[in-house]
Amino acid sequence: MPPGTIDIAEVSRRAGLPASTLRYYEEKGLIRSVGRNGLRRLFDANVINRLALISLGRHAGFTLDEIGEMFTENGTPRIDRSELLEKADDLDRTIKKLTAMRDGLRHAADCPAPSHLECPTFRRLVDLAGKRPPGRG
Amino acid sequence: MPPGTIDIAEVSRRAGLPASTLRYYEEKGLIRSVGRNGLRRLFDANVINRLALISLGRHAGFTLDEIGEMFTENGTPRIDRSELLEKADDLDRTIKKLTAMRDGLRHAADCPAPSHLECPTFRRLVDLAGKRPPGRG
DNA sequence: TTACAAGTTCAAGTCGACTTGAGGTCAAGA
DNA sequence: TCTTGACCTCAAGTCGACTTGAACTTGTAA
Secondary structure, three states, X not given: OOOOEEEHHHHHHHHOOOHHXXXXXXXXXXXXXXXXXXXXXXXXOOHHHHHHHHHHHHHOOOOHHHHHOOEOOOOOEOOOHHHHHHHHHHHHHHHHHHHHHHHHHHHHHOOOOOOHHHOXXXXXXXXXXXXXXXXXX | OOOOEEEHHHHHHHHOOOHHHHHHHHXXXXXXXXXXXXXXXXXXXXXXXXXXHXXXXXXXXXXXXXXXXXXXXXXXXXXXXXXXXXXXXXXXXHHXXXXXXXXXXXXXXXXOOOOHHHOHHHHHHHHHHOOOOOOOO
16 A cells, blocks of 8 residues: 555545445546555545535535536546635525524413414414425435 | 405415415425315415414424424414523524634635635635534535 | 454445325316 | 315336445555
């Protein structure tokens, strides 16, 4: 094993991701292995950074494909600033909704009204939830 | 059409959900139609409340199955208070993460470092993103 | 040198929440 | 009465991100 390289088990251990996920990410072009030891993939140690970046992107709500487009040829991140700001605004909206939701849930938990539907605070919450369901199918 | 009842198109219009979703929800036992006009479902007008409640639950991160268990026989909400508080705490954690994420994105958008990876603030963000990806597969 | 744990490939399966399509019915307006 | 378009059922398809399974290879410890 050439110096500076690590095998998939080590990447898995350090990144906290199963090997199957790492193979999947490589197949999608999100990470690269730098060689083989027999059959076995060898990764450059900096793949860990890259994985952290990918994790970040996932948390921020980007799809894997979108994340894939955020890396340049040479592997450094290429990030569109206006796209970042847009995502930040998205997050802001989500945060506001979730915050209202959290407060509403806490209220509901010790609301004295016989049925939640009879409690004005709860009803406001219900209205706030809006029409369209969240998340993806 | 008996008074007080509405057809699926009306429910769809009022709730902002496609008819296919309403049929799906009925199949899952989340809502009930009160009769038929020929083939066509008739709903009690209060199904709208129920749908708002379902939407609320979805936003709060419950699955449809979990939501289904939150209704009593007679159709009124049966909500476990400790479960609500638990969900509220979940939301709280999510909100904290998203907030850090949002701030980090905004920072990254006008960070002067040549590569984001060289910026300490960005690196802190990357670390914060943690190992495990969010959301569901 | 041999066993074997840990790697490999490739195809297919999974999960939740719906959507879509084919083929059929029927209430209501012209 | 006829047409039509909204509704119906049921089965199958979709989406993203992985996971799982079967069958195979190989570096390494004993």
